[in-house]
Amino acid sequence: MPRTIIAICFSLLALAAACERTETPTEPTLDAQLRQDIGRWGVIPIGPVPAQPQALVDLGQALMFDKILSGNRDVACATCHHPSTHEGDGLSLSIGTGGTGLGPSRTLGPGRQFVRRNAPSLLNDGLGLFYLFWDGRVARFLSSFNGGPPVPGDVPNLLSAQAMLPVLDRREMRGEPGDRDVFGAPNELAQIADSDSAAVWQALMRRLLAIPEYVAKFNRAFPNTPTSALRFQQAAEALAAFQVAALTKTNSPFDRYLTHDDAALTTQQKRGAQLFFGTALCSSCHNGPLLGGNGFANAGVPQLGPGSPATPPLDRGRADLPDQQFYQFAFRVAPLRNVELTAPYMHDGAFSTLDAVVRHYNDVPLTLTTYDASQLDPALRSTYHGDAATTDSVIRTLDFRLQTPLHLSDAELADLVAFLKSLTDPSARDLSALVPAAVPSGLPVPQ
Ligand code: HEC
Numbered sequence: 001m002p003r004t005i006i007a008i009c010f011s012l013l014a015l016a017a018a019c020e021r022t023e024t025p026t027e028p029t030l031d032a033q034l035r036q037d038i039g040r041w042g043v044i045p046i047g048p049v050p051a052q053p054q055a056l057v058d059l060g061q062a063l064m065f066d067k068i069l070s071g072n073r074d075v076a077c078a079t080c081h082h083p084s085t086h087e088g089d090g091l092s093l094s095i096g097t098g099g100t101g102l103g104p105s106r107t108l109g110p111g112r113q114f115v116r117r118n119a120p121s122l123l124n125d126g127l128g129l130f131y132l133f134w135d136g137r138v139a140r141f142l143s144s145f146n147g148g149p150p151v152p153g154d155v156p157n158l159l160s161a162q163a164m165l166p167v168l169d170r171r172e173m174r175g176e177p178g179d180r181d182v183f184g185a186p187n188e189l190a191q192i193a194d195s196d197s198a199a200v201w202q203a204l205m206r207r208l209l210a211i212p213e214y215v216a217k218f219n220r221a222f223p224n225t226p227t228s229a230l231r232f233q234q235a236a237e238a239l240a241a242f243q244v245a246a247l248t249k250t251n252s253p254f255d256r257y258l259t260h261d262d263a264a265l266t267t268q269q270k271r272g273a274q275l276f277f278g279t280a281l282c283s284s285c286h287n288g289p290l291l292g293g294n295g296f297a298n299a300g301v302p303q304l305g306p307g308s309p310a311t312p313p314l315d316r317g318r319a320d321l322p323d324q325q326f327y328q329f330a331f332r333v334a335p336l337r338n339v340e341l342t343a344p345y346m347h348d349g350a351f352s353t354l355d356a357v358v359r360h361y362n363d364v365p366l367t368l369t370t371y372d373a374s375q376l377d378p379a380l381r382s383t384y385h386g387d388a389a390t391t392d393s394v395i396r397t398l399d400f401r402l403q404t405p406l407h408l409s410d411a412e413l414a415d416l417v418a419f420l421k422s423l424t425d426p427s428a429r430d431l432s433a434l435v436p437a438a439v440p441s442g443l444p445v446p447q
């Protein structure tokens with residue numbers, strides 16, 4: 001009997017040893033391990049976007065670059081979302097109607113104020129984000145009936161809903177009562193009451209449909225809709241189609257790595273990815289297919305600018321929306337593809353480089369309390385709210401994951417930046433081919 005037990009023990013030992021031997025060759029390689037870590041966070045390759053009808057895209061492109069959509073005929077969507085600055089404007093805070101110039105050198109017009117937030121790049125915003133805007137106030141499940149923005153119920157998708165809104169915003173596109181347009185004519189859009197969005201959209205359609213080239217473009221894009229039945233939501237649908245078709249850029253080295261091309265990332269980028277999806281905790285917020293876009297957090301970003309209408313001069317982000325008080329100073333976790341191209345960073349452009357961003361994450365309370373406003377455009381420095389009461393209230397509600405310093409070395413921070421640069425689709429670097437030579441209104445194309 002004991003002999004049998006010993007024999008069994010020996011065979012078990014042998015089995016264990018054999019298992020050990022056979023396990024060695026199947027031990028995950030560094031790449032397999034990294035892919036596993038990445039997969040755990042729901043990061044998957046992004047499939048192709050649905051093809052958009054060419055006539056709709058063509059109309060959308062014209063509208064995107066046409067200043068006729070602004071009350072004073074001086075600002076187009078592309079003024080703040082321009083190909084030369086990778087579909088943002090290169091400014092910390094945007095400058096709307098009345099401003100002059102384009103890109104980082106754009107300046108405020110006399111008596112005008114900065115827009116309260118940074119203009120996000122439109123790259124990849126057609127990929128089905130759950131939330132749009134830094135506070136997520138345009139969301140898939142929010143309609144105007146439960147606290148969402150005043151958008152008609154029959155817009156076909158989130159991006160079309162969004163495109164209804166910039167034209168209503170006085171500071172961005174509509175202008176103030178009494179404004180005159182670039183030709184000295186009264187700005188009829190600015191005279192309409194804020195509560196009457198529908199009248200603004202109607203007035204815009206009157207402008208557009210007075211131009212035969214727009215009538216032709218709308219008719220081609222909406223062959224089944226008589227001209228008299230066209231509404232601004234069709235313009236918005238076209239703006240959305242242009243964004244989906246022209247601005248989806250997902251062929252980055254990281255995306256190629258995800259589809260099993262081990263050589264797509266450099267060794268340094270892989271080290272950065274290990275940090276990002278591991279000890280640096282980035283992926284605990286930046287996760288899912290878009291590496292963000294699906295939640296909100298207070299990331300301890302310095303407060304600057306005019307603030308939100310609800311709580312000037314502070315911008316409490318999502319907390320300003322109805323029933324969202326929990327989210328003090330919380331903003332949308334930014335999706336990160338092509339982030340290398342879209343400085344400055346954060347909801348108010350407080351950081352001008354990726355290096356500054358990762359240094360911020362290395363010790364959030366410290367960078368917040370020692371923020372140096374001289375890195376900002378001179379016109380913005382005096383709008384930095386660095387008083388102790390403000391920084392205290394940001395730190396008090398800081399996300400728990402960011403309360404403890406990471407203690408990463410300079411080399412590790414550089415690895416993280418290298419990883420972030422692997423998220424760039426090379427074809428997003430030069431988008432100049434998207435700027436049309438002319439637009440139907442004949443107004444100058446922002447370029
Ligand atoms: C004066 C500058 C300016 C103009 C003009 C402008 N935008 Fe924006 N855009 C912004 C800013 C700033 C934000 C962020 C606002 C916020 O989060 O509160 C934004 C946000 C967006 C977003 C959401 C992106 C995201 O990832 O959340 C989209 C889409 C967008 N704009 C499209 C447009 C379209 C279409 C037009 C023209 C109809 C337009 N914008 C005109 C400055 C501008």
Ligand code: HEC
Pocket residue numbers: 276280281282283284285286296297298299300301330331332333334335336339342344345346347348354357358361399401402416420
């Ligand atoms: C607690 C959640 C959280 C963690 C952890 C986190 N982030 Fe963020 N990230 C955010 C939020 C929220 C924003 C936007 C904050 C704002 O604008 O106020 C953001 C913004 C960014 C931006 C700027 C994007 C842009 O377009 O402006 C970058 C880059 C970034 N994060 C990278 C990282 C890296 C790298 C790490 C890890 C070291 C990290 N994040 C960890 C929540 C987080």
